[in-house]
Amino acid sequence: MAKKNDLGIRGWFYAGRYGPQRYAYTIQRITGLSIIVYLLIHVFVTGSKIFGGETWNRVVIDGLVGNPVLHIGEFLLFMAVLIHGVNGFRLMLVELGFFLGKPIRNIYPYETCLDRNRGFLYICGVVIAALAAVGVGDFFKFI
Amino acid sequence: MRESKLWFMHILAGGLLIVFLGFHSIIMHYDTVLGYLGLSSGDALDFNSSVLPRMKSVAHTTIYLILLVIGLYHGLYGLRSMIYELAIPRGAKKAAGVFLLLVGLAVGAWGVYTILAGHLNPPPELTAVLGG
Numbered sequence A: 001m002a003k004k005n006d007l008g009i010r011g012w013f014y015a016g017r018y019g020p021q022r023y024a025y026t027i028q029r030i031t032g033l034s035i036i037v038y039l040l041i042h043v044f045v046t047g048s049k050i051f052g053g054e055t056w057n058r059v060v061i062d063g064l065v066g067n068p069v070l071h072i073g074e075f076l077l078f079m080a081v082l083i084h085g086v087n088g089f090r091l092m093l094v095e096l097g098f099f100l101g102k103p104i105r106n107i108y109p110y111e112t113c114l115d116r117n118r119g120f121l122y123i124c125g126v127v128i129a130a131l132a133a134v135g136v137g138d139f140f141k142f143i
Numbered sequence B: 001m002r003e004s005k006l007w008f009m010h011i012l013a014g015g016l017l018i019v020f021l022g023f024h025s026i027i028m029h030y031d032t033v034l035g036y037l038g039l040s041s042g043d044a045l046d047f048n049s050s051v052l053p054r055m056k057s058v059a060h061t062t063i064y065l066i067l068l069v070i071g072l073y074h075g076l077y078g079l080r081s082m083i084y085e086l087a088i089p090r091g092a093k094k095a096a097g098v099f100l101l102l103v104g105l106a107v108g109a110w111g112v113y114t115i116l117a118g119h120l121n122p123p124p125e126l127t128a129v130l131g132g
Helices: A020-051 A053-065 A068-095 A118-139 B003-029 B031-036 B047-056 B058-085 B090-120 B125-130
Strands: none
Touching (some): A020 A053, A020 A068, A020 B047, A020 B058, A020 B090, A053 B047, A118 B031, B003 B058, B047 B058
């Protein structure tokens, strides 16, 4: 019989023996939730363009871009999209069977596919860090 | 529709989002880098020089429509999956699923309207019609 998910939302944060991949899963959920909330708002905010340049400037330029707190929020959203996208690409490849390795006999010390595709997770981390560095420079105009 | 098909569409939408949202993010958030490459068209948020030309462009209109549909599907189906994993009554899960479907349809309808209205009848003509 399947075990019930009694941990509920707390289960997202409990990595147990699953290690870094489980934390990547938690981050994927948090970034996903923040992006979908943003998307629903984004559709209405950017929709103001159909009312003309004056409305656009009042809603987007003065209301959002001119607000330093929201500018940092926009950067956090950019980071969320970056992390969700790169990690999502990793999950897609793993879902399709890549980086799982060939089946092996279950001999002690046990090795799981999680051990075998952990390197790919770290490579994705490096890609995220590199793109984030460029994004930081662009957002805060260091470059 | 079978859950496996919905899940496959979720993954497919995710793959397409990487391409289209990546394109969108580069235009909106890497303008300094694009400038170094000689590809920048100026301030991406300036209404007259950037927003209006994007509204009139068939390529941008198409990309926005694709982004809207696959973004809403991927995001709301993902949220539904999270709710379905929780230990709550089956009826509550179904109700949440229907609610998210209605949210998706409502936001999607408004999004499609603004994208198409902006493309087919860009301001100031549209402003006169809507009285904005």
